[in-house]
Amino acid sequence: MLRAYSVLVYLFLYGPIALIVLFSFNSGLSAADFQGFSLKWYAKVAGNSLMLDALRTSFTVAFSSAALATIMGTMAALALQRVKGPVRVIFDGLTYIAIMVPGIVIGIATLIALVTTFEAANTILAQIWPGDAPPQLHMGYGSIIAAHTLFSMALVIVIVRARMAGMDRSLIEASMDLYADPWATFRQVTLPQLAPAIMAGFLLCFTFSFDDFVIAFFVAGPLNTLPIYVFSSIRRGVTPEINAIGTAIMMFSLVMLFSAQVLLRRASAPRKA
Amino acid sequence: MTSWSEPRAAAVARTASAPVDVEFRGVTKRFGAVVAVDDISFEIPRGSFHSFLGPSGCGKTTSLRLIAGFEQPDAGEVAIGGRSMVGVPAYRRPVNMVFQHYALFPHMNVADNVGYGLRQARPKLDRAEIDRRVAETLDLVRLPKMGARRIWELSGGQQQRVALARALVNRPTVLLLDEPLAALDRKLRRDMQIELQNLQRDVGITFILVTHDQEEALSMSDTIAIMRDGKIVQFGTPQLLYDAPANRYVADFVGESNFLTGNVTATHANGASIALSHGPVLKARWSAAGDHLSAGEECVIAVRPEVIGLWPIGQAPADLDVRRQGQVRNRIYLGDHTEFSLQVPELGELMVRLPKSDPLAMSLQPGDVAEIGWRADQALALRAT
Numbered sequence: 218m219l220r221a222y223s224v225l226v227y228l229f230l231y232g233p234i235a236l237i238v239l240f241s242f243n244s245g246l247s248a249a250d251f252q253g254f255s256l257k258w259y260a261k262v263a264g265n266s267l268m269l270d271a272l273r274t275s276f277t278v279a280f281s282s283a284a285l286a287t288i289m290g291t292m293a294a295l296a297l298q299r300v301k302g303p304v305r306v307i308f309d310g311l312t313y314i315a316i317m318v319p320g321i322v323i324g325i326a327t328l329i330a331l332v333t334t335f336e337a338a339n340t341i342l343a344q345i346w347p348g349d350a351p352p353q354l355h356m357g358y359g360s361i362i363a364a365h366t367l368f369s370m371a372l373v374i375v376i377v378r379a380r381m382a383g384m385d386r387s388l389i390e391a392s393m394d395l396y397a398d399p400w401a402t403f404r405q406v407t408l409p410q411l412a413p414a415i416m417a418g419f420l421l422c423f424t425f426s427f428d429d430f431v432i433a434f435f436v437a438g439p440l441n442t443l444p445i446y447v448f449s450s451i452r453r454g455v456t457p458e459i460n461a462i463g464t465a466i467m468m469f470s471l472v473m474l475f476s477a478q479v480l481l482r483r484a485s486a487p488r489k490a
Numbered sequence: 491m492t493s494w495s496e497p498r499a500a501a502v503a504r505t506a507s508a509p510v511d512v513e514f515r516g517v518t519k520r521f522g523a524v525v526a527v528d529d530i531s532f533e534i535p536r537g538s539f540h541s542f543l544g545p546s547g548c549g550k551t552t553s554l555r556l557i558a559g560f561e562q563p564d565a566g567e568v569a570i571g572g573r574s575m576v577g578v579p580a581y582r583r584p585v586n587m588v589f590q591h592y593a594l595f596p597h598m599n600v601a602d603n604v605g606y607g608l609r610q611a612r613p614k615l616d617r618a619e620i621d622r623r624v625a626e627t628l629d630l631v632r633l634p635k636m637g638a639r640r641i642w643e644l645s646g647g648q649q650q651r652v653a654l655a656r657a658l659v660n661r662p663t664v665l666l667l668d669e670p671l672a673a674l675d676r677k678l679r680r681d682m683q684i685e686l687q688n689l690q691r692d693v694g695i696t697f698i699l700v701t702h703d704q705e706e707a708l709s710m711s712d713t714i715a716i717m718r719d720g721k722i723v724q725f726g727t728p729q730l731l732y733d734a735p736a737n738r739y740v741a742d743f744v745g746e747s748n749f750l751t752g753n754v755t756a757t758h759a760n761g762a763s764i765a766l767s768h769g770p771v772l773k774a775r776w777s778a779a780g781d782h783l784s785a786g787e788e789c790v791i792a793v794r795p796e797v798i799g800l801w802p803i804g805q806a807p808a809d810l811d812v813r814r815q816g817q818v819r820n821r822i823y824l825g826d827h828t829e830f831s832l833q834v835p836e837l838g839e840l841m842v843r844l845p846k847s848d849p850l851a852m853s854l855q856p857g858d859v860a861e862i863g864w865r866a867d868q869a870l871a872l873r874a875t
Contacts, residue, residue, distance in 0.1 A: 387593035390560055393580040394587045395607035395656065402581075405606075409597045 234467070241460035258461040268462065271446035275427055278358065278442060282365035283422035289366070290373025291415050294381060295407075297374070315371035324435035327364045331356065331436060356438025364436045365429065369422035376421070376481070380414035413480040420477040424470050510572065511536045511664055511696040512557055517566035519552050526552040528720035529566070534698065534713065539690050541699040541707040543743065544717035550700045553717070554666050557698065559583045571663045581610075586657035587666040591673065592649050594641045600652050601637030604628060607660040627659040630689070647678045654686075658693060665690075667699040671706065683710055704744055708732070716740050724779065734778035737873040738790045747792040748840045751874060754789045757782065762871045764789045770836045773811055773866035781873050788874045795829065795843035797868040800850050801861045810863035816840065818858045830854060832862055 241259070245252030262268055297308055335354040343351045388410065392402040430444035437445060443466065450459055512534040519527040527549045534540045542550035555561045556568055559580030568575045575583060586607065594603050605624045608615055628634055631651040636644075644652065650670060657665055667686075671679045687710050690697045701707050707714050708728045716723045716731065716739070724736040728744075735741035738749060752766040761775035762783060774791045776782050783789050799806070806813055816832035819839065828851045830842045840862065844851040854860060 385591075385593060387589050387591065388595060390558075390580070391587070391589055391593035391595070392606070393560070394558055394585075395660070396581050396610040397606070398579075398581050401610060406595060 237460045238464045238467075240457055241464040243457045243460075246457070258457040259465075261458050262461045262465070265458070267441075268443075268446060271441040271443045274440055275443040278361050278365060278433075278440075279423045279426040281358075282362045282369060282426045283419050285362070285366040286369035286373050286422045287415060287419040290370040290418060291377050291411070293370065294374045294377040297378065298381060312371045312374050315368060316375070320368075320429065320431035323364065323368055324432040327360070327367075327432065328435040331360050356436055357440055360436045360438060361433055361440065361442070364432050365422075365426040368432065369425055372421055372425070373415075373418035376418045377411055377414050380411055380481075384410050413483055417477040417480040420473045420480070424473040424477075427473075428466065428470055509535055511538075511570065512540075512698065513569040514553075514556075515567045515569070517553075517556060517563045517568060519549075519556060519561055520564050525720050527556065527563070530720070530722050531566075532715060532722060532725055534696060537694050537696055538712040539687070539697045539699070539710055541701055541711040541714045542717055543701060543704060543707040543714050545702055548717040549720040550702075550715075550717050551668060552720075554587075554668055554698065554700045557583075557664065558585055558587050558666055584663040585666055586660050586662040586664075587668060588650075588653045588657050588670045590668045590670065592653040594649060594652055594656070596641050598641070599637065600628070600633070600639045600641065600644070601625075603641065603652055604637075604655045604659050606656060623659055624655075627655045630658065630692075631655045632685075646674055647682065650674065650682060654689070658689075658695070661693075662695060664696045664698060667697060669701055670699075671701075672703075679706075686710060708744065714744075716743055726779065730779060734780065735792070735870070735872060736777065736779050737781075737875060738792065739875065741790075741792040741870065741872055745794065746841065747794055748798070750791040750793070750837060752789060752791070754783050754785050754787050754871070756785060761866065762789065764791055764871060766791075766836070768836055772869070774869035774871040775867050777870045777872055780870070783871065783873060790872045790874045792870045792872050793840075793864055793868070795841045796827075796845075798840065798842045798862060798864045800830065800832075800842055800844060800848070800854065801863075802850070803859065803861055806861040806863050809865065811866035812837075812869075813861065813863040815859055816862045818854055818856050818860065821854065821856055827851070832860070834862055 240251065242254050242256065243251050244255030244257065297305065300308065335356075338354050339351075342354075346352070384407075388406050389402055392406045393399075397405060428444065429442075430448060433442045433445055434448070441449075443462070447459060447462055447466075450456075510533045514531050514533075516529050516531055517527055518525065518529050530549075530553070542553055544550050552561060556563055557570065557575075559575065559578060559582075562577075571584060595606065598606070601621075601624050604627060605620045608620045608623060624637065625634075628636060631654050633648060633651050633655065636648070636652075641649065641652070650673075653670070670686075671682050674682060683706060686697070699707070699710065708731075711728055713726065714728055714731055715725045718739060724731060724740045726734075731740055731744045735744060741747045742749070750764075750766055750772065752764040752772075754762045755765045755771060756763045758773075761773060763771050763773050765771045772791055799810075801807075803815065814834045814837060816834035816837075818830055819833050820831040822829040825846075827843050827845050830844065832840050832842060834840050842862065846852075850860065
């Protein structure tokens with residue numbers, strides 16, 4: 218009974234995904250009627266310039282926000298190490314809230330905040346600008362990268378801090394004892410020790426940004442990221458082409474997540490020194 | 491070792507003629523309400539092997555960390571090689587430490603671990619010079635040609651040697667050892683003790699060891715500081731601590747003793763008469779390093795198991811000051827000697843250690859009755875705390 222129940226749950230969870238993968242190889246036009254194996258939809262995707270533009274946008278956004286989030290998140294984790302007491306509790310709370318708040322809330326909140334700020338800033342800019350064409354702040358790469366960075370930074374903080382907690386403190390003392398000043402110790406001991414976690418954090422941020430639809434939908438402005446493109450295409454009907462894109466995105470994300478997992482696993486593997 | 495070249499002369503200010511390598515002047519260190527090190531002062535002469543000995547929480551590790559620079563004293567001053575270390579961070583002190591769990595860098599191989607300290611030198615040392623000295627030091631700790639190994643490929647004993655090499659390669663003024671042998675098995679520990687001693691003689695660096703293992707401290711050290719509650723109870727050579735403990739705590743910590751508690755009833759030229767709690771009055775002499783107590787004070791008579799003799803009934807020599815009959819309760823054969831515990835009327839349970847050569851060592855069995863006794867000049871009258 219329990220087994221049958223489990224099978225049903227997994228079918229419900231993964232059945233649709235398996236169908237999408239299957240129909241991405243459909244030689245027919247319909248997304249519901251499998252007529253034979255073919256890679257023609259993948260070829261079609263590869264020739265779709267709108268899709269390629271969206272893909273390029275997604276990569277740019279994912280890479281930039283992941284890089285920023287990794288750098289700032291790592292710095293935050295390092296700095297928070299020395300913060301104690303109520304300040305620390307507040308920061309920890311904010312970090313976890315950033316992860317738990319639903320994407321749609323972040324999306325709407327960021328949209329409202331940015332639109333309000335941009336309007337105010339644009340008014341001021343128009344008044345103080347000496348030339349005829351004052352620069353206009355608007356939604357685009359900046360807003361979407363900022364929103365993704367803020368969200369992913371919390372992930373990096375959590376991952377890097379977990380690694381830091383598992384790190385042997387005496388390694389730092391050993392380095393100091395061997396004449397390395399704090400900066401040299403950071404470069405030669407702390408950073409190499411944290412590197413797997415930092416890399417894993419980067420990969421996770423990249424994946425989250427790459428896959429994100431909700432936040433991007435609100436703050437992307439005129440930009441089309443890949444998930445936004447897929448969403449708008451669906452309104453014209455589900456084609457095997459969409460299935461092909463979905464399958465490709467999924468495979469890519471799985472590879473990234475798997476790599477992150479391997480890095481974290483290797484980092485935390487007990488190496489008795 | 492003759493090929494040691496003077497490293498990092500800039501960072502390691504050595505004053506070759508100074509007789510004292512490490513000096514504490516009224517050093518106190520608190521952690522919150524806990525006083526880890528309580529106003530201690532001592533000097534450790536150049537080139538000696540010194541140990542801090544005591545139970546956990548006695549302040550021995552904090553003392554070591556104060557020398558290393560991981561902790562700064564709340565009061566007082568630490569000096570190394572005649573130079574005050576006030577405000578000098580760990581990375582500018584001419585000392586190196588062997589950590590309890592070695593703290594080897596897992597992301598580096600053996601040679602990179604050993605060369606770590608040399609690579610920090612400014613101006614930079616030659617790559618070839620570093621390689622040469624790393625190889626030389628790996629030879630010294632008997633790990634030749636192991637430079638390319640990864641840390642986790644090494645056994646515990648080998649990791650220990652790498653940790654030693656990583657510290658020694660810098661030729662520090664003082665080498666600090668934080669319970670370095672605790673993680674090794676008994677046989678290996680014995681070998682490493684001998685090796686450490688030989689190494690210390692060879693390189694002529696001051697070694698400071700922290701340990702809770704009295705045997706380890708006794709066998710390796712030139713001087714030992716016995717610590718309790720952040721204070722040094724007694725500072726001296728192993729022989730002094732063994733033969734002339736300052737009080738019961740030291741006698742208990744260094745070697746083994748039978749303790750008989752009572753109160754001083756009368757004092758003599760070099761000892762006292764002590765009335766034990768259950769009646770008998772015994773004589774004992776003052777410890778050379780202990781206090782002379784006055785009448786009425788609480789006192790402990792300490793008798794080492796090896797100074798107590800056992801004889802067949804009626805055959806004990808006449809010059810014994812304490813002479814009783816006791817029944818053997820237990821017998822432990824330990825190869826070169828045998829330990830007996832005897833129930834003695836009025837004195838309680840006493841431990842006796844007979845050498846293999848003693849005729850009774852082999853023949854006496856549990857249940858047998860024997861004569862037991864010692865001379866008053868072999869029993870020490872000590873302060874009870």
